[in-house]
Ligand SMILES: Nc1ncnc2c1ncn2[C@@H]1O[C@@H]2COP(=O)(O)O[C@H]3[C@@H](O)[C@H](n4cnc5c(N)ncnc54)O[C@@H]3COP(=O)(O)O[C@H]2[C@H]1O
């Protein structure tokens with residue numbers, strides 16, 4: 159019936175056309191003004207054609223795609239093929255078989271229509287490749303293959319293989335891969351110890367119901383496995399939205415208390431081959447999340463770790479018992495060694511050298527030969543080193559290369575004040591020493607020393623010197639540190655706490671009091687921080703040039719004279735004393751790169767801000783060294799990270815407001 163309509167229309171149109179031609183010639187000759195009539199008629203004809211194009215197409219399709227093929231062997235061979243097939247020429251659809259009409263076009267017609275209108279995603283060039291092209295039409299999924307049709311010039315044949323089932327299955331497979339989450343309530347014991355049972359129950363119920371709703375959104379389940387620990391097994395699709403929402407459960411739990419008392423840490427393992435592997439990855443992730451101070455999510459991926467959150471202060475969580483155990487274990491390890499090398503981070507500072515001196519004392523008390531490996535020409539602790547050299551302790555300090563000859567398989571390396579391989583004073587020593595101990599207080603970051611024999615890592619301690627003090631206090635009184643050594647350790651603590659202003663806990667004062675009892679003089683210690691007049695001037699100059707951006711002081715400076723490195727961190731400290739400054743960033747050009755020192759009063763986490771730039775450190779003290787970078791680029795990067803940080807802070811405040 160439809161086809162007949164099409165035929166009628168065509169006949170009518172043809173008649174109209176003939177009538178037109180017959181009319182135009184005499185009219186044009188006699189009275190040209192009447193030419194308007196044929197033009198109107200042409201317009202009507204075209205309009206009708208446009209209006210009827212659908213039916214016309216159906217008609218043409220019926221003519222072309224019918225089952226009689228007097229003229230085409232291609233069509234003949236393709237019609238019987240049980241695969242949807244079409245012929246395309248000059249970007250238009252020329253022909254298709256009945257399967258195509260039914261399966262792909264759902265019974266409608268598309269002959270003569272442009273291919274890119276009917277299938278906007280179809281790319282013939284891509285289809286011609288061996289793997290074809292993925293094509294979605296309606297709710298069906300196809301793979302389209304194309305080839306040139308022999309015998310019909312320039313035309314291509316397009317086959318569509320309907321693999322909806324396989325593609326959906328594959329998608330479902332990837333989406334439903336297992337993933338594991340380990341969730342820990344940070345400082346659970348400290349938090350719940352002083353609470354009444356009823357308060358505990360209320361607190362737990364709030365956390366539980368938040369967690370249950372969160373995991374309830376997923377396809378998986380949640381189990382509490384110990385007082386402070388939960389395990390959730392979910393699917394890849396869930397991890398995706400969790401990452402997309404940047405684990406906002408952290409914010410919700412933090413918002414339970416105005417002061418952010420309750421926080422969570424989450425370790426995520428996904429993408430592993432088995433559930434077991436994912437669980438292992440989640441365990442590694444939670445370790446690093448806790449090692450960085452908690453209140454954050456760590457996700458282990460193939461390329462390493464990614465971190466989300468982590469904007470609040472950690473809660474101090476240490477015990478004397480642990481220090482005693484570590485102290486004994488360290489002594490055992492030292493006594494089992496032929497020799498010990500103590501080493502800090504590159505560009506050693508008072509804390510690195512001070513804690514190294516303390517560690518050296520432990521070795522001496524264990525009766526094992528030991529040295530400190532240090533580059534005395536690249537140090538920020540010049541005055542301290544000089545004091546020791548003047549006191550006749552020169553043989554305790556040797557350059558890293560000199561130690562290489564004496565290293566045996568039984569040499570112990572004690573790394574202090576850093577946990578990162580790339581920041582070590584000497585990579586060579588690290589590579590050569592099989593047995594390593596790490597004593598550090600920095601938040602853990604990617605690229606840390608792998609599997610040390612012993613790890614004394616307390617992100618809540620003020621300094622490495624404080625940690626060493628704790629260990630020394632469990633050693634016998636006789637033969638313990640000398641007054642000069644006590645001074646070195648005190649200097650280390652004072653440096654990292656900015657003279658007891660920041661990051662001090664009860665334990666810091668305990669350590670300082672003990673050092674005092676061992677003969678450390680505060681006034682003399684303070685002298686170790688003195689600088690030359692030139693350094694003082696350079697520092698004042700940098701401070702002068704600073705400007706405030708979103709509550710952060712930013713100062714830039716060209717290259718400083720050699721040996722003036724200490725000016726950079728000192729200027730950053732100075733800037734913090736300005737009213738209304740939450741954090742300071744000082745960037746100084748150095749050997750074609752830029753060194754950055756950042757300090758904060760605690761309202762901002764400068765570690766989080768500098769980590770994307772390849773730096774790190776602490777909540778209140780961080781640094782970064784950018785290679786091949788101009789000052790302008792460094793400034794831009796710093797401001798970019800401040801923007802991001804401030805934005806996430808604002809988002810957090812909003813979340814806290816809702817609760
Ligand atoms: N690429 C990177 N990746 C990961 N972490 C990185 C890093 N670059 C720097 N850091 C960390 O950031 C912290 C701050 O470094 P910054 O050089 O500003 O500041 C250092 C040091 O330059 C500064 N300093 C040294 N002598 C000083 C003095 N006489 N007066 C004032 N400050 C001094 O005291 C700070 C001691 O900080 P601390 O050793 O605990 O921790 C350091 C360092 O370990």
Ligand SMILES: [Mn+2]
Nearest residue numbers: 507509510575
């Ligand atoms: Mn240090």
